[in-house]
Amino acid sequence: MMKEDELASAYAQVIRGRRSIRGFQSRPVPQAMLRDILELAMRAPSSLNSQPWNFYVVTGAPLERIREGNTERNLAGVPSSREFRGNEKYEGVHRERQVGVARQLFAAMDIARDDKRKRLEWVLRGFRQFDAPACIVVTYDRVLVGGDIAPFDCGGVTNAIVNAAWAHGLGCVINSQGIMQSPVVREHAGIADDQLIMICIAIGYPDESFPANGVVSERKSVDEAVTFVGFDD
Numbered sequence: 001m002m003k004e005d006e007l008a009s010a011y012a013q014v015i016r017g018r019r020s021i022r023g024f025q026s027r028p029v030p031q032a033m034l035r036d037i038l039e040l041a042m043r044a045p046s047s048l049n050s051q052p053w054n055f056y057v058v059t060g061a062p063l064e065r066i067r068e069g070n071t072e073r074n075l076a077g078v079p080s081s082r083e084f085r086g087n088e089k090y091e092g093v094h095r096e097r098q099v100g101v102a103r104q105l106f107a108a109m110d111i112a113r114d115d116k117r118k119r120l121e122w123v124l125r126g127f128r129q130f131d132a133p134a135c136i137v138v139t140y141d142r143v144l145v146g147g148d149i150a151p152f153d154c155g156g157v158t159n160a161i162v163n164a165a166w167a168h169g170l171g172c173v174i175n176s177q178g179i180m181q182s183p184v185v186r187e188h189a190g191i192a193d194d195q196l197i198m199i200c201i202a203i204g205y206p207d208e209s210f211p212a213n214g215v216v217s218e219r220k221s222v223d224e225a226v227t228f229v230g231f232d233d
């Protein structure tokens with residue numbers, strides 16, 4: 001057994017070290033490693049232990065077909081068709097944070113504000129799942145659609161996956177862009193009709209030379225986010 005301080009330190013190393021990875025080595029990720037990561041992540045808590053999540057782990061030819069379909073449809077201007085509601089347009093402080101991380105990424109990638117070609121290339125890279133060697137599509141049981149708790153549970157397990165992957169030496173980016181053309185993902189990943197597509201996670205060995213992989217995004221402070229109630233100290 002690890003001592004408490006060693007455990008806390010190992011945990012902090014994973015949490016503080018993890019960042020979204022958007023450039024990958026082409027080296028394939030062994031299925032056994034992905035299985036271990038998912039087994040670990042599925043220890044995540046869920047409402048009433050309902051475990052509404054399911055996963056489609058895609059690589060090789062089916063993933064290439066998803067990349068091609070996503071790219072084709074997006075270039076053709078097909079509107080996005082996610083299977084859940086999003087807040088498409090952030091305003092105020094949320095918009096500021098969105099712009100903040102985009103600025104960091106574009107600076108790292110040397111993409112100028114008015115460079116339309118490079119910006120389009122970056123967006124298309126997202127639709128190609130950042131050319132990751134594998135992708136995990138997170139779905140949940142359609143019978144639970146309507147409540148907010150199953151998406152909440154999927155968020156929990158998704159966070160657990162990216163952290164477990166990091167602890168195994170893999171990088172991830174949770175990627176809305178990858179499932180924006182949901183019919184493409186549904187067809188090529190063979191997603192069952194009783195499953196709703198929640199999100200996907202691009203996963204693989206990080207390409208250490210890819211500049212955006214070094215970006216450490218900002219966080220609001222504990223003082224901004226937290227209200228302590230009833231404490232004496």
Ligand SMILES: Cc1cc2nc3c(=O)[nH]c(=O)nc-3n(C[C@H](O)[C@H](O)[C@H](O)COP(=O)(O)O)c2cc1C
Binds near residue numbers: 126173175215
């Ligand atoms: C639900 C969700 C969807 C996301 N979709 C995208 C995406 O489509 N493209 C992208 O580059 N990053 C995406 N991200 C990654 C976020 O931009 C990233 O987590 C955030 O900027 C914080 O950076 P960090 O993960 O490096 O700490 C997504 C993250 C979440 C949680």
